[in-house]
Amino acid sequence: MIKKTILIMWVLLGTLKIAFAHEGMWLPTLLKKYNIADMQKQGFKLTAQDIYNVNHASMKDAVVLFGSGCTGELISGQGLIITNHHCGYDAIQSHSSLEHDYLTNGFWAMSNQEELPNPGLAVRFLDRMEDVSARVFADTAHLSGDALAARIAENIRSIEKEASDSGSFEATVKPLFYGNQYFLYVYQVFTDVRLVGAPPSAIGKFGGDTDNWMWPRHTGDFSLFRIYANKDNKPASYSPDNVPYKPKKFFPVSLGGIQEGDFTMVLGYPGRTSEYLPSQAVAQILAQGDPDKVKIRDLKLSILAEQMKRDPLIRIKYSAKYASTSNAWKKWQGEMKGLIRLNAVQMKKDYEARFSQWVNADPSRVAQYGNTLPRFETLYSQLAPYTKAADYYQEIVQRGTDILSLAAIFDTLEKRWPSLSTAEREKMKPALLAHLNEYWKDFDQATDEKVFAALLNLYHNDVDPKFQPEGFKKLISSLSPTDLQTKIYRKSVFANQAVFEKTMGQLNDQNLKKLASDPVLKLYRDLHDFYATQVEPMFMQLQQQIEQNQKTYMGGIMEMEQGRPLFPDANKTLRVAYGKVEGYHPADGVTYTYYSTLNGIMEKDNPDVYDYNVPQKLRDLFAQKDFGQYGMGNVMPVCFTASNHTTGGNSGSPVIDANGNLIGVNFDRCWEGTMSDIMFDPDRCRNIVLDIRYALFIIDKFAGAGYLLNEMELKK
Numbered sequence: 001m002i003k004k005t006i007l008i009m010w011v012l013l014g015t016l017k018i019a020f021a022h023e024g025m026w027l028p029t030l031l032k033k034y035n036i037a038d039m040q041k042q043g044f045k046l047t048a049q050d051i052y053n054v055n056h057a058s059m060k061d062a063v064v065l066f067g068s069g070c071t072g073e074l075i076s077g078q079g080l081i082i083t084n085h086h087c088g089y090d091a092i093q094s095h096s097s098l099e100h101d102y103l104t105n106g107f108w109a110m111s112n113q114e115e116l117p118n119p120g121l122a123v124r125f126l127d128r129m130e131d132v133s134a135r136v137f138a139d140t141a142h143l144s145g146d147a148l149a150a151r152i153a154e155n156i157r158s159i160e161k162e163a164s165d166s167g168s169f170e171a172t173v174k175p176l177f178y179g180n181q182y183f184l185y186v187y188q189v190f191t192d193v194r195l196v197g198a199p200p201s202a203i204g205k206f207g208g209d210t211d212n213w214m215w216p217r218h219t220g221d222f223s224l225f226r227i228y229a230n231k232d233n234k235p236a237s238y239s240p241d242n243v244p245y246k247p248k249k250f251f252p253v254s255l256g257g258i259q260e261g262d263f264t265m266v267l268g269y270p271g272r273t274s275e276y277l278p279s280q281a282v283a284q285i286l287a288q289g290d291p292d293k294v295k296i297r298d299l300k301l302s303i304l305a306e307q308m309k310r311d312p313l314i315r316i317k318y319s320a321k322y323a324s325t326s327n328a329w330k331k332w333q334g335e336m337k338g339l340i341r342l343n344a345v346q347m348k349k350d351y352e353a354r355f356s357q358w359v360n361a362d363p364s365r366v367a368q369y370g371n372t373l374p375r376f377e378t379l380y381s382q383l384a385p386y387t388k389a390a391d392y393y394q395e396i397v398q399r400g401t402d403i404l405s406l407a408a409i410f411d412t413l414e415k416r417w418p419s420l421s422t423a424e425r426e427k428m429k430p431a432l433l434a435h436l437n438e439y440w441k442d443f444d445q446a447t448d449e450k451v452f453a454a455l456l457n458l459y460h461n462d463v464d465p466k467f468q469p470e471g472f473k474k475l476i477s478s479l480s481p482t483d484l485q486t487k488i489y490r491k492s493v494f495a496n497q498a499v500f501e502k503t504m505g506q507l508n509d510q511n512l513k514k515l516a517s518d519p520v521l522k523l524y525r526d527l528h529d530f531y532a533t534q535v536e537p538m539f540m541q542l543q544q545q546i547e548q549n550q551k552t553y554m555g556g557i558m559e560m561e562q563g564r565p566l567f568p569d570a571n572k573t574l575r576v577a578y579g580k581v582e583g584y585h586p587a588d589g590v591t592y593t594y595y596s597t598l599n600g601i602m603e604k605d606n607p608d609v610y611d612y613n614v615p616q617k618l619r620d621l622f623a624q625k626d627f628g629q630y631g632m633g634n635v636m637p638v639c640f641t642a643s644n645h646t647t648g649g650n651s652g653s654p655v656i657d658a659n660g661n662l663i664g665v666n667f668d669r670c671w672e673g674t675m676s677d678i679m680f681d682p683d684r685c686r687n688i689v690l691d692i693r694y695a696l697f698i699i700d701k702f703a704g705a706g707y708l709l710n711e712m713e714l715k716k
């Protein structure tokens with residue numbers, strides 16, 4: 001009997017251990033308490049203080065939040081940072097013109113003077129973070145509802161104000177575990193960040209959307225920037241007098257390469273995960289949310305693809321739009337497959353059964369948590385139709401077509417115009433003009449009107465009639481898709497640059513008034529106003545109730561799991577993930593090795609396929625096997641996979657070896673593991689990393705910018 005219990009315990013512990021290996025995006029300040037022993041057991045040679053320390057330079061001082069949603073890391077004592085090509089993409093594109101097409105040809109500053117400033121781009125260093133839950137919850141015990149929310153908001157404001165030190169720092173308090181805890185994050189923000197180098201897209205985006213989210217991968221997804229500071233090494237807005245920033249810490253770069261099984265760690269800014277959802281939420285994502293969004297984007301992408309194939313100019317105009325539409329579209333499909341394969345809904349139900357058992361074992365728990373799971377059941381079933389309406393509205397009306405997005409801007413403008421002062425009106429014009437220039441540059445009427453007709457029809461067919469405005473229903477039922485193009489779309493001032501400029505040449509009362517009768521603006525208004533008044537309020541209210549309930553559920557989970565380290569869902573704050581360099585089995589009978597090489601690039605090489613057209617210079621370097629100190633003998637490594645738990649926002653993150661050296665730059669995840677935002681599978685969730693040796697090889701041998709390596713600390 002005893003033996004049997006021990007055996008069961010052993011099996012249970014065993015599965016638990018396996019199930020949680022390598023999962024997690026951990027808080028840098030809690031590594032010492034929760035993770036460091038395990039990390040060291042897995043091979044890490046340094047200490048928790050080497051990663052995060054407020055009194056001495058530590059790794060956190062070499063990592064930045066790059067722009068609004070990526071990560072970057074310092075690789076020299078002169079402010080040099082490396083991030084992904086797709087993270088620097090906007091900056092690279094903004095400097096590109098027909099004469100200087102840096103996206104196509106790459107860009108390399110050959111001296112500091114040639115580096116290019118990027119207005120609007122900022123990097124943030126985490127100065128410190130701390131648990132401020134006690135202060136946030138101070139004097140709240142007797143409050144509930146709106147009064148509680150107001151007090152919490154007030155407490156947060158005062159903490160932020162104090163920590164900002166009269167504006168020298170940016171201070172934000174963020175909820176963790178759905179508001180069961182709050183942490184303060186204090187940042188130093190640098191805004192003079194200059195472009196130093198970027199490979200051509202045929203390297204930096206090699207494989208394009210075809211290979212996106214997939215292994216094997218061969219993308220040289222990196223770009224280089226430099227942070228500038230004033231003479232006191234402090235943040236300053238752009239000035240030619242600024243000097244390269246001297247960081248407290250930068251990563252030595254490893255030339256030593258990687259072996260299967262090596263310890264590896266990722267420091268970065270993961271954006272958003274939902275690991276603690278109840279079964280109903282996961283079931284809804286699987287049965288409704290993901291399939292709806294995939295269906296809508298399927299339709300849009302098929303039209304874009306056909307048009308892009310037809311005309312190279314349309315390809316240029318729509319390639320960025322195609323990429324951003326296809327990125328999430330592809331991920332959702334992988335996510336569904338992964339959740340089904342994991343039997344995720346059942347796993348959640350099993351967990352909930354365990355939770356209920358724990359709750360029912362104690363009357364005080366019943367009082368506190370007894371309602372939580374049944375409440376999810378009710379709330380999620382109420383939410384489902386609203387989520388559907390909201391998804392269709394977002395995907396079609398808000399971001400489905402060019403013309404409706406432009407109409408949206410003018411709808412807001414026209415509504416606000418009367419209340420704006422002359423000065424305010426003038427101030428707003430340059431930004432609007434810049435936006436319009438970008439808009440027309442990448443606009444193709446024939447393409448957009450096809451998308452418009454197809455998506456609006458889908459809206460009419462799929463959205464519950466009670467969530468569609470009457471006027472819209474009548475209009476669509478009376479028009480064929482071709483009519484939608486000729487009688488609505490082409491009659492709009494937003495359909496054609498020349499007409500638009502003639503009609504809207506001047507922004508004034510008279511011209512804006514004319515918009516009232518514009519058929520596309522009228523259509524947009526009808527859809528928007530109906531959504532904003534008839535759908536959104538209830539949708540938001542239900543979501544708030546779900547969030548409240550999720551907070552309670554999370555609190556229960558934390559209590560039940562006491563002792564077992566839990567990581568809070570990603571919220572775009574600095575986290576540490578650790579695991580191993582390792583391949584995986586994507587399917588029965590199939591094994592993926594953990595690294596890819598330049599040989600694979602040459603195998604994919606095909607001048608007729610846009611995504612696989614290898615630059616001649618790279619072909620030559622390959623033929624000569626001219627890999628210098630970066631190759632493994634005759635072979636040039638390109639990417640590798642590891643079992644670090646990452647998500648969107650981790651792009652550009654440093655991938656670190658056991659000794660704290662940079663071995664790669666994170667940029668993606670494997671197809672079979674994209675459900676890791678909802679449920680992590682240690683067997684199949686892998687992050688995809690650019691091998692740093694390939695980046696160095698491209699900088700030195702391909703671009704001839706080897707001078708940049710002089711400022712790095714290369715470790716053999």
Ligand code: ARG
Nearest residue numbers: 086208209212213323327668
């Ligand atoms: N899948 C990667 C991440 O989510 C890379 C996206 C950029 N590349 C692309 N082909 N769209 O963001």
Ligand code: ASP
Nearest residue numbers: 647648649650651668669
């Ligand atoms: N490619 C993602 C990013 O841009 C990373 C990921 O989702 O794994 O952040």
